[in-house]
Amino acid sequence: MRVAVDLDDVLADLISHLLATHEKICGERLTREQAVRWDVFPPEVHDHVRFGGGYATLEPLPGTHDFLQWLNQGHEVNIVTYRGGHARDITVDWLDRHFPHLYDAVHLTGGGKVDTCRELGVGLIIDDSYNQIPAVTSALGIPGILIDTPMNRHIEESDLIRRAENLAQARRIIETECLLHP
Numbered sequence: 001m002r003v004a005v006d007l008d009d010v011l012a013d014l015i016s017h018l019l020a021t022h023e024k025i026c027g028e029r030l031t032r033e034q035a036v037r038w039d040v041f042p043p044e045v046h047d048h049v050r051f052g053g054g055y056a057t058l059e060p061l062p063g064t065h066d067f068l069q070w071l072n073q074g075h076e077v078n079i080v081t082y083r084g085g086h087a088r089d090i091t092v093d094w095l096d097r098h099f100p101h102l103y104d105a106v107h108l109t110g111g112g113k114v115d116t117c118r119e120l121g122v123g124l125i126i127d128d129s130y131n132q133i134p135a136v137t138s139a140l141g142i143p144g145i146l147i148d149t150p151m152n153r154h155i156e157e158s159d160l161i162r163r164a165e166n167l168a169q170a171r172r173i174i175e176t177e178c179l180l181h182p
């Protein structure tokens with residue numbers, strides 16, 4: 001089965017980097033729990049991360065390697081990221097450095113993910129976005145795993161949406177609910 005896996009705050013620890021960049025630029029230390037909206041960070045912080053090479057320095061989140069190794073056995077792993085096309089090289093370099101041979105393709109949508117997921121024919125999406133998970137699951141009628149962040153706690157579980165604290169829990173949900181088909 002084809003699966004869409006998000007990058008930022010699912011595989012890569014973007015929030016920690018935003019917090020560190022915010023402290024460096026604005027001189028103010030925020031906690032992860034305070035990062036409840038993207039506009040908590042001023043535009044210059046986002047721009048510094050997006051265009052200043054910040055993507056190259058992100059740390060993989062715990063358990064990512066094991067999760068991709070498990071998922072990649074028998075399934076097609078499509079990294080579907082909201083990042084724009086300008087970030088293709090830095091994104092591919094990062095993925096190949098941390099997860100060589102553990103994914104099949106990367107798609108930089110630069111916006112909503114519904115069309116890309118529909119064209120790919122994905123049967124499951126794993127994402128942390130409070131916008132993308134409801135949009136893709138309802139448009140395609142497929143299940144989605146929402147990886148917990150302080151920004152998405154208002155999204156409740158539904159017939160199609162399951163919440164997971166991390167990728168290890170996502171795997172348990174996928175296995176228990178048989179969300180992957182050959």
Ligand SMILES: [Mg+2]
Nearest residue numbers: 006008009128
């Ligand atoms: Mg994300």
